[in-house]
Amino acid sequence: MSQITRREFAGTLATATTAATLNAQPARPRIKITDLRCAIIGKSPTIRIVTDQGISGFGQAESYKPYLKPMVLFYKDYLIGEDPTDVERVMLKIRRLGAFKPWGAAVSAIEIALWDLAGKAAGVPVYKLLGGKIRDKVRAYNGGVRFPMTGNMPRDYAEIAGKMKDAKEGFTLIKQAVGFHNQAMMKAIPGAWYDDPRTGASHPDRGLMTERGMDHVVACVEAMKKVLGKDIGLALDCGPGWMVKDAITFAKAMEPLHITWLEDLITGDYTPYPNAELFREVTMSTSVPIHTGEQIYLRQNFKDLIEKQAVNVVGPDPEDVGGLAETKWIAEYADLHGILIAPHGIFDGLIGLAAHVHLAAALPQNYIAFEYPLGQPEWWYQIIDGLPDPIMKQGFIDVWDKPGLGVTFNVRAARKYLAEEDRGFFD
Ligand SMILES: [Mg+2]
Numbered sequence: 001m002s003q004i005t006r007r008e009f010a011g012t013l014a015t016a017t018t019a020a021t022l023n024a025q026p027a028r029p030r031i032k033i034t035d036l037r038c039a040i041i042g043k044s045p046t047i048r049i050v051t052d053q054g055i056s057g058f059g060q061a062e063s064y065k066p067y068l069k070p071m072v073l074f075y076k077d078y079l080i081g082e083d084p085t086d087v088e089r090v091m092l093k094i095r096r097l098g099a100f101k102p103w104g105a106a107v108s109a110i111e112i113a114l115w116d117l118a119g120k121a122a123g124v125p126v127y128k129l130l131g132g133k134i135r136d137k138v139r140a141y142n143g144g145v146r147f148p149m150t151g152n153m154p155r156d157y158a159e160i161a162g163k164m165k166d167a168k169e170g171f172t173l174i175k176q177a178v179g180f181h182n183q184a185m186m187k188a189i190p191g192a193w194y195d196d197p198r199t200g201a202s203h204p205d206r207g208l209m210t211e212r213g214m215d216h217v218v219a220c221v222e223a224m225k226k227v228l229g230k231d232i233g234l235a236l237d238c239g240p241g242w243m244v245k246d247a248i249t250f251a252k253a254m255e256p257l258h259i260t261w262l263e264d265l266i267t268g269d270y271t272p273y274p275n276a277e278l279f280r281e282v283t284m285s286t287s288v289p290i291h292t293g294e295q296i297y298l299r300q301n302f303k304d305l306i307e308k309q310a311v312n313v314v315g316p317d318p319e320d321v322g323g324l325a326e327t328k329w330i331a332e333y334a335d336l337h338g339i340l341i342a343p344h345g346i347f348d349g350l351i352g353l354a355a356h357v358h359l360a361a362a363l364p365q366n367y368i369a370f371e372y373p374l375g376q377p378e379w380w381y382q383i384i385d386g387l388p389d390p391i392m393k394q395g396f397i398d399v400w401d402k403p404g405l406g407v408t409f410n411v412r413a414a415r416k417y418l419a420e421e422d423r424g425f426f427d
Contacts, residue, residue, distance in 0.1 A: 029053070031121055033079045033090075036110070038072040039422035041414065042377050044349050045069055045106070048425060049084055049113045057084060057117030057404065059109035060351035061319055062102070063376045071106040079110070084117040087325065095298070100272040101320045104297035111323025112355045112405075119404035126358040126405055130328055133361035137396040140356070140372035141173035141235065143346040152188035154223035161224040165232055172395035173233040173260060173369050176224060179217050179250070180205045180241030181264065189216040203269050206241035214246065218253045225257045235260040235291070235342075240268040244281050251286035260368075261291040261313045261342070268292055276304035279311050289313050294344035298322050302330050306337050313368065317344035319352055324359045335366040348373040350384045353391070354405040361399040383414035 035050035045068045047059040061068050078093045091111055098107040119126045127133045147163040149156050157176070164174050178185060181203055186192045192213030198204035209217075221236065228234050236259055242250070247265040254262065266278045274296060283290040291313035296302060297320065305311050314334050318327045331341045341363060345356050356370045372392070375381045386407035388398055400406045411426045418425055 030083055031055075031085060031117075033082050033084050036073065036076040036079050037425050038069050039418055039425040040066045040069055041383075041417055041422075042380060044376070044380075045072055045109065046351070046425075047072055047109045047113045049079065049110070049117055051084060051117065053121075055117060055120045057113035057115070057120070058351055058407075058409070059111070059113030059116065059355075060349045061105040061109040062317075062347040062352075063349045063373075064347055065102055065105055068102065068106050071103070072109065075106065075110060084114050085121050087111065087114045087118055090114055091323070091325075095322060098297055098322065100297045100301070101270055101295035101317075104320045104322060108317075108319045108321060108323045108326075111325070112318065112351070115324055115355075115358075116404040123403050125399075125401050125403060126324070126355070127361040127399065130324060130359060130362040133399055134363075134365070135361055135399070137398050138357055138360035139172065139369040139396055140360075140392065141175055141233075141342070141369040142167065142169065142171040143175045143237075143344075143371040144374045145169060145171070145372070149184075152182075152184045152220075154219045157220040158223040158227050161227040161234075165228055168390070169372070169392040170394040171232065171372075171392075173235060174228065175235040175237055175263070175371065176221075177237045178221060179209075179236075179238040179265075181237045181239055181269075185217065185220060186213065189213055192216060201270055203240060208243050209246045214249065214253075217250065221254065221257065221259070225259075230258075233260040235263065237263045239264045240266060240271050242266060244278055247282045248285040251282060251288045251290070254288045255286060259288050261289040263291040263315065264294070265290065266292070267295075269295055271295055274301060274305055274310075276308050276310035279305065280308050283309065283311055289340065291315055291342065294320065296321060299326055299329050299333065302333070306330075306334050306339055309337065309339070311339065313340040313342055315342050315344045315371075317348065318355055318359060319345070319348045324355060327359055328362065331363045331366065335364045340366045340368055342368040343370040345371040345373045347376070350375045350380050350387065351405065351407060354387070354407040357397055357399055358405060379417065383410050383417065384408070385410050 032052045037048040043066045044063040045061040049057040082090045098104040115126045193207040193209045195207035242265045267275045289312035293315040294317045353373045
């Protein structure tokens with residue numbers, strides 16, 4: 001307080017308080033939730049929280065989870081009559097009633113719709129409610145812009161790396177599926193690991209790799225890296241399914257290539273537990289950043305990974321982990337422990353994209369990039385207004401300032417994609 005005296009400072013405060021009191025608007029009537037609706041648009045569970053004051057909040061779950069609709073509506077009775085601008089008080093009612101992927105998605109999408117509403121009610125963009133932005137443009141990485149492949153040999157991976165490098169979005173960071181995360185890559189070499197291939201839910205294979213299998217995966221990555229050079233980062237989505245020693249061998253082979261991160265080597269995707277001890281063994285054995293977290297629900301389940309330094313990068317998906325505030329909390333806690341964050345998001349859709357942009361604007365400096373979601377099917381780009389055009393420029397998205405998430409439905413265009421049972425979604 002060198003410029004003004006304490007007395008002057010107190011006087012300034014008193015004047016400000018008096019002015020604020022005199023200018024105070026009458027308290028806004030309490031806003032109440034009157035309905036929670038869910039329509040499957042494409043395959044995307046889309047959420048609308050309706051209020052008694054003519055404003056609604058929208059959220060969205062991953063675009064291939066239409067089966068979540070009854071799960072979303074299960075929460076309706078908990079929400080009716082609540083004030084949606086008290087986001088945390090509403091979340092205390094429903095947060096306990098969720099689980100690891102895919103069962104945390106409904107709670108997460110509702111949380112995002114609440115922030116959209118709270119922002120609209122306050123007339124401010126969601127990033128302001130998350131603490132304010134620390135960056136005006138946010139980096140997103142390529143997880144979903146893909147091109148048809150002619151095979152699964154190193155030359156084929158080199159070819160698609162070239163196409164992704166030239167993509168119109170101008171990505172500065174690309175993620176590629178390899179190893180057990182890429183069944184086609186593993187099946188291209190007979191006997192790539194010591195077990196039979198499995199069928200069923202995604203990425204079911206697991207086992208010790210053969211020398212041939214390991215060499216093939218390494219060769220595919222080397223081929224991609226050669227094309228991408230030093231200007232575009234390469235991250236690898238690897239599993240789950242690797243044995244710890246294979247994971248270490250692979251990580252060491254990746255060290256000279258300066259790979260941005262190795263994702264989900266041990267657990268991941270739909271594994272309903274993180275297994276921090278095994279991740280830690282891998283992390284302590286290599287200089288390549290080790291990453292996991294897209295399937296995890298709630299901050300409590302990141303505690304071990306973060307406190308034990310089990311990974312170098314966490315990758316919660318806001319649409320699975322419990323929402324935007326949940327992800328922000330994890331990011332801050334990770335930052336306190338020297339751990340980075342790169343939120344997962346490939347299937348989060350266009351409302352999800354908007355949510356990611358607001359969140360990324362407000363995340364601390366341990367933020368790397370979020371995974372860029374696409375409109376799926378393609379006509380989603382016609383039914384959502386408010387996104388920048390083009391959305392990405394040189395791998396970044398400019399943060400916008402409209403209230404809430406700042407995107408709205410073009411109702412006329414969207415209505416024709418509603419199923420008969422969802423006809424009342426916009427009315
Ligand atoms: Mg992944």
